[in-house]
Amino acid sequence: MSEHLPILQVVVPLLAGPLCLLLRHRLLVRGLATAVPLACLTIAGLLLHRVQQVGAISYHIGGWAPPLGIEYRIDLANAYVMVIVSAIAAVVMPFLPGHMGSAMVRRREHLFYAIFLLALAGLLGISATGDMFNAFVFLEIASLASYSLVALGRHRRALVAAYSxxxxxxxxxxxxxxxxxxxxxxxxxxxxxxxxxxxxxxxSPGTPGSRTVLVAFAFLAVGLSIKLAVFPLHQWLPRAYAHAPSAVSAFLAATSTKVSYYLLVRVVFSLFGAAYVFDALKLDRLLLPLSIVAMFAGSTAAIFQTDLKRLLAYSSVAQIGYMTLGVSLASVTGLTGGLVHLFNHALMKGGLFLAAACYGMRLRSSRIADLAGAGRLMPWTTAAFVTGGLALIGVPGTAGFVSKWYLVLAALEQGRWLVAVLVVASSLLAVAYVWRVVEVAYFADRDAGAHPIKEVPPLLLVPTWILIGATVYFGLRTELTAGVAEAAAGVLWESLR
Amino acid sequence: MSPEQAIAAALLVPLLGAAGVLLCRRRPNVREAVTVLATLLTFGAVASLVPAVTAGGRPGLELFEVLPGLPLAFAVEPLGMLFALVASGLWILTSIYAIGYMRSHHEGHQTRFYACFAVAIAAALGIAFAANLFTLFLFYELLTLTTYPLVTHHGDERARRAGRLYLGLLMATSIVLLLTAIIWTYAVAGTLDFRPGGILAGRADAPLAIVLLLLFAFGTGKAALMPFHRWLPAAMVAPTPVSALLHAVAVVKAGVFTVTKIVLYVFGLDLLRTSGGGEILAWVAAATLLLAAAVATVQDNLKRRLAYSTISQLAYVVLGAALANGTAALGGSLHVAMHAMAKITLFFCAGAIAVTAHKTEVSQLDGIGRRMPITCGAFFLASLSIIGLPPAGGTWSKWFLVLGAADGERWAMVAVLLAGSLLAIGYLMPVVVRAFFYPPPAAGEGHGEAPLLCLLPLTLTALGCVGQFVFAEPLYRLLAPIAGM
Amino acid sequence: MPFPVDAILFVFLLTMAVVIARRQELFSAAMLTGLFSLLSAGLFTLMDALDVAFTEAAVGAGFSTILLLGALTRTTGLEYQQRRPRTRPLMIVFSTGAALIYGTLDMPHFGDPAAAIHHHVTPDYLARTPVEIDVPNVVTAVLASYRGYDTLGETMVIFVGGVGVLLVLTGRWRWRRRVR
Amino acid sequence: MSASILGLWNYWAVIVLMMTGLYIVTARDNLVKKVMGLNIFQVSVIMFYVSMAKVRGGTAPILVEGEETVLYSNPLPHVLMLTAIVVGVATTALALALVVRIQEAYGTVEEDELVRIDDDDG
Known part of the structure; x- marks a missing residue:
């Protein structure tokens, strides 16, 4: 059994999707949909443990040896990503029925879960595979599922957002x-x-060699950058995340871009190799400025949003900038920073979107102005939001600080002190947009005429606080995040070429 | 109680106190009792460490490693011991004062106030006991965050604007400058532990040392070196106990403590001297010292005047560290305690006057000394300490500062120190003179002395200023090791 | 030089693409899209890709066209006249196209039997299929065995597409007009 | 140069088709038209792969019993493209479903109209 873990990781959710359609019964489907991500998380945990013990695992699907057959290749980097993806899926699950209840006819719930599980399967498939075309197939599964999920938002704009x-x-x-x-x-x-x-x-350094290989790399990188929403290819992201159902935004923000990032890193480091990408192509000269611009442009745009989810979405654009900055610093420390931030950002943005979902449930709105008085009326949700916001800023003791630490350290190691200062300076913009929300939530009073609100039930608070609590925990204990990320960065750096 | 347990208790009791305050939010009397109990227990825990430290021990507590080579760890050395004593000791008095003040002022959100206050104390003690820069930075930011709700206490537009400035300036300096400096130090030295003699010595050349020193000094926004001082006057919108917390108990003290500690244990006095960084920092401090004092003399609002006085007095501490010799460093460190006691008295008095007579401007204080003799007497004693005249504790700190400057034949600095004291006379004495010697306004006013719960703490702290003059010896013995004496 | 059937097909295809781009009656544009697929199926046949040609003819030319026509009956048959200048898309298209053409310069020439892809992995497929799978059509063999997992993924793509369409089309919730 | 023109013109023709499709997707406002462009774009990519697979003088990769010397075109790109066609159709279907819903919700499928309506909504 245990040697089949790599394939089970993907096939379990992949087959659970259609099974939802067969079961149809609401409780059965919900039970299945709750159990599958937990099973995935268990498998991912086991895989990570195995990989830490014995190194990379190669699984030959159908028994056909690569390169003839398709190979699943699990090493530290993707085991780590799969743990994040399945953990987030498990945590957002309670939000799905509650949140969708208002927006969807109950009879359609099984369809929704089917799509959700397939999105999960797609993301896990991209992470697990060692075959490029197979990665494309699963990328498309995940993408198609995401488009459908985004389209389910409450407002009709969700449709346009999903279409674009x-x-x-x-x-x-x-x-x-x-x-x-x-x-x-x-x-x-x-x-x-x-x-x-x-x-x-x-x-030799400076000459890229085969022009075809160069263009191949360019197309892979651009294609993935679109999926990852690298500045300036990010325009789809704020719209999609702002109008998708909040739970879906939480899931996508925490997993989808992360998996694209993983694949980009895999292509850059494992396929082409740092020597090719950085020494010959000088990709860092392009990616580094873009990352920094993303950090500033995304955060600045976030400051001016009036909608909470849009604010979080623009903040994601900025945070993706941090992640790509990690790649463009072209060192193990930098890559560690990027990978750690992948994990940490998944936690904090997932938690923040879940908090937004809690607000959405009670306030029936995601406008920041409507949060007035939430600090007193929904204390736990607001506390979660503030903690998540502090993590976005990178306050020490939160996960965001750890990411920033590695990124700044990587920049300083190379003597790029300007980059280091820009990284820390951009977190000030995060202070600005987080504090806009904090002030409204704590120091503004709710309109007398507005409908009464109260705290959300524990079923929703607990998952939110699991993610937010994790941002604090992983801000203080970093063996699992920075430790694994550093090892994974080492593996990627050394890997294959 | 073993020293490790004492350290843990000192950090945990305020936090538990905060939790208790939140739990008892519906019963104000129990809530306040919890606060006072927490203050007493915390002070007890801190005080129990004194004998060990005075005897030369350096008790420590290491929790776990957060990042490679960067544990969350605590170690008590003399300077931190002093700061912890000041913070936890004054917390007792501030709490009692706050109970009187908040109740007679009918302030809202009192639960939040006491809870945040307690967490802020925990953060201050964390700073005091931090064994490395990383731990210090963590608690430094925690202190900023937990004092923000206190500054913004009233929640109106003015308070919110002040809160924004407070948070913005402190966050901006700490993240952009201080954090960069910390990571840079780590990249250069490979460690962030505080070590006697410094960790940068021998690893950083002079230009780098200067850059880092300036990053650290300006990055520590709580030390309120100009031009990053604006948050301090702005934060005056907060209730008076908060001002006491900011100016005396924790916040600005945390700032100058951080600077001193970094100078002593990250750079080391030798590096400071040889790199020339000390000279630059000394001039920055001197400029702040004189400018802020000059600004203070023209403020009519009493609390703003005291705020600028604080900025000026903080520069004394930084200057003490920057002069890069043991005597001056001792004087600067001593000034942390002296200024704390004096400034808290002054704020208690200002608050007492505001609560009782509803007066906030210096020009309104004519003859008030006749109605509030104890309050104004306390004000006078505390003013002496700030100026540096006997029989108040400030005499000693200024004495060592001048001595240190003279030792190094830094006559310009001696002049600056003396000019600062003269300016202090200029901004504090007129208040006393007005209160006691000017005739009261014709219309009779029906107030008498301040409420007892306010009066008691301010009397105690005023006596404390005198006590610091008479019994300065234990403090001197505690701090002597850092000066190499 | 043999009669250049493929060149003529390309000319046809390109003409059709341009007409589709410019045509404002969407029904005829949709029909042309179907025809475009059909003609490409012909091209695939010329290039020995029989299975791809079949699938393209059935799925691309047939099914897609039906979907397009169906969508048009429920939306609109006529595209608006566009006024905005279109420099950005043109720039994107030209730079992408130029990049791709630049990329082809080092590629093996069309039909070159010496190309790398004909000498790695594929010879194994051709050699092992009769032994291991025993299906004459190598495409089918690879599809069902060596890369059978991709085929499972393909099925799931269809499944996701279908369920997605169902979910999008049949959810009868009301949209709010305003964000709040 | 002329050698590469002769050897590569096929690819270039495919690229021109591909870019026509991409142009329709990016430049046209009508949402249905965009889907048509997407179709052309994807079919051209399939052509690209199939062109790679072609071997001069080869035949379709259907094995002939007993013949050892037959030259076959490369079957692998064909396999991949069978999957890609299906992916393309699934995308088309979902896109069109969205278009139909957008028409219902907004009463138009022209992008600039949609932007205008959303802006008016505030």
């Missing part, structure tokens, strides 16, 4: 496919390990 997400996402996916094609053309293989060995070496 679909268009830009499909263009991204197709670019990715083109990149795979070009790479395949030069090597004849789709397997990542095999690709890494067969991609032609760059002639």
């Amino acid at each position: 997400y679909l268009i830009i996402g499909t263009i991204g996916g197709t670019f990715f496919l083109l990149g795979i094609g070009l790479m395949y053309q030069m090597t004849g293989t789709l397997n990542m390990v095999d690709l890494a060995h067969r991609l032609p070496e760059p002639m």
